[in-house]
Amino acid sequence: MLSSGGDPEISWKLKVQDLESQLLDLKVKNDELVREVAQLKRENNQLKRMPLFVAVVIDLLGKGEVYLRQQGNNQEYITHVNDELFRQLKPGTKVAVNNALSIVRIVGNIFDARVRVMELEESPDITFENIGGLLKEIEEVREAVEYPLTRPEIFERVGVEPPKGILLFGPPGTGKTLIAKAVAHEARATFIRMSGSELVHKYIGEGAQLVRELFLLAREKSPSIVFIDEIDAVGSTRTNDGTSGSAEVQRTLMQLLAEMDGFDNRGDVRIMAATNRVDMLDPALLRPGRFDRVISIPLPDKGARREILKIHARKMTLIDVDFERIMEMTENATGADLQAICREAGMMAVRKEATGVSQDDFEKAVRKVKAEVIADLRMYT
Numbered sequence: 001m002l003s004s005g006g007d008p009e010i011s012w013k014l015k016v017q018d019l020e021s022q023l024l025d026l027k028v029k030n031d032e033l034v035r036e037v038a039q040l041k042r043e044n045n046q047l048k049r050m051p052l053f054v055a056v057v058i059d060l061l062g063k064g065e066v067y068l069r070q071q072g073n074n075q076e077y078i079t080h081v082n083d084e085l086f087r088q089l090k091p092g093t094k095v096a097v098n099n100a101l102s103i104v105r106i107v108g109n110i111f112d113a114r115v116r117v118m119e120l121e122e123s124p125d126i127t128f129e130n131i132g133g134l135l136k137e138i139e140e141v142r143e144a145v146e147y148p149l150t151r152p153e154i155f156e157r158v159g160v161e162p163p164k165g166i167l168l169f170g171p172p173g174t175g176k177t178l179i180a181k182a183v184a185h186e187a188r189a190t191f192i193r194m195s196g197s198e199l200v201h202k203y204i205g206e207g208a209q210l211v212r213e214l215f216l217l218a219r220e221k222s223p224s225i226v227f228i229d230e231i232d233a234v235g236s237t238r239t240n241d242g243t244s245g246s247a248e249v250q251r252t253l254m255q256l257l258a259e260m261d262g263f264d265n266r267g268d269v270r271i272m273a274a275t276n277r278v279d280m281l282d283p284a285l286l287r288p289g290r291f292d293r294v295i296s297i298p299l300p301d302k303g304a305r306r307e308i309l310k311i312h313a314r315k316m317t318l319i320d321v322d323f324e325r326i327m328e329m330t331e332n333a334t335g336a337d338l339q340a341i342c343r344e345a346g347m348m349a350v351r352k353e354a355t356g357v358s359q360d361d362f363e364k365a366v367r368k369v370k371a372e373v374i375a376d377l378r379m380y381t
């Protein structure tokens, strides 16, 4: 500092000058820091823009440590996060990680996926009255699925174990899903449906995790019926061809088998599955303790066709309709075809603004639906 020479006014001036120069100095430093911050921000954004990997939080280990599993390759690792982020994470949270494996942000929650992929109905409103024919098959399913839930004491008294899993197989549209729902209704159980093909084709890398979720949900919502539709997508013999896609399907299948093995036959979660191709199923699925009761759901015979037509025409005003004649015309039709015929006949009457549905409407509808079915078959062959 300069000497003031004793004059107080000069001394003050010098002090002010001195402070001003310090201020300038700091301003320059501040500018530098502001530039550095901007530069770091840019770098940071750049880092965030780098391709990110998706991982799922498996567990929180405390002290900011998080146990993650990367989706796709299933690599597991532990990373460190700040307190604020730590508080927002829980097992099942999906996060984006950069290539240094630090969590960049939260993506969502894997539990959201189970809502997307699983269809859940608390006691569905389908009853056995909605099903035409299939009396023997329905009784078999009730014995294996419903009675263990509603009358477990019978099994205990007699000392037999109900089957672990029930597999329904038959052509598309013959009422497999319908039966499963009606049984859930009768047992006042939650019906949880998951499609095997969606599981492996839509939720790639999440299959095994979703199977785990499925069974967790089933236990949470018990009594419940787990219904795995198109199970051949998860467990066909072609699954093991060594490609990475098949490795993924294999993992999903393994998880399903493990879940089934860990289940009590007498518990209040019952397991059902459906397929059109029982011949293609991995034998591991059919072993005792897995899907050990296989029930065939055939095409409806004449009597069943009459009943199915009546069910779907129940609310219609009919004008001299001869169901016997329609039954004759619909050999090889499925329940779904018969439903389509009723709907189509109804539409014909509506278009004519008629007072009811006539025999002619039905016969035209049969021809139309048959033509559509044949066109479909051509498409697939």
Ligand SMILES: Nc1ncnc2c1ncn2[C@@H]1O[C@H](COP(=O)(O)OP(=O)(O)OP(=O)(O)O)[C@@H](O)[C@H]1O
Pocket (backbone or CB within 6 Å): 130, 131, 132, 133, 134, 170, 171, 172, 173, 174, 175, 176, 177, 178, 179, 229, 274, 275, 276, 300, 308, 311, 334, 335, 336, 337, 339
């Ligand atoms: N036995 C039946 N009685 C009454 N309606 C039936 C019957 N079978 C099928 N249907 C009708 O066809 C529709 C489809 O049946 P469902 O979904 O049960 O077939 P599915 O056997 O599960 O077929 P997929 O193999 O294609 O899944 C049902 O909504 C129902 O309206």
Ligand SMILES: [Mg+2]
Pocket (backbone or CB within 6 Å): 176, 177, 178, 229, 274
């Ligand atoms: Mg179905």
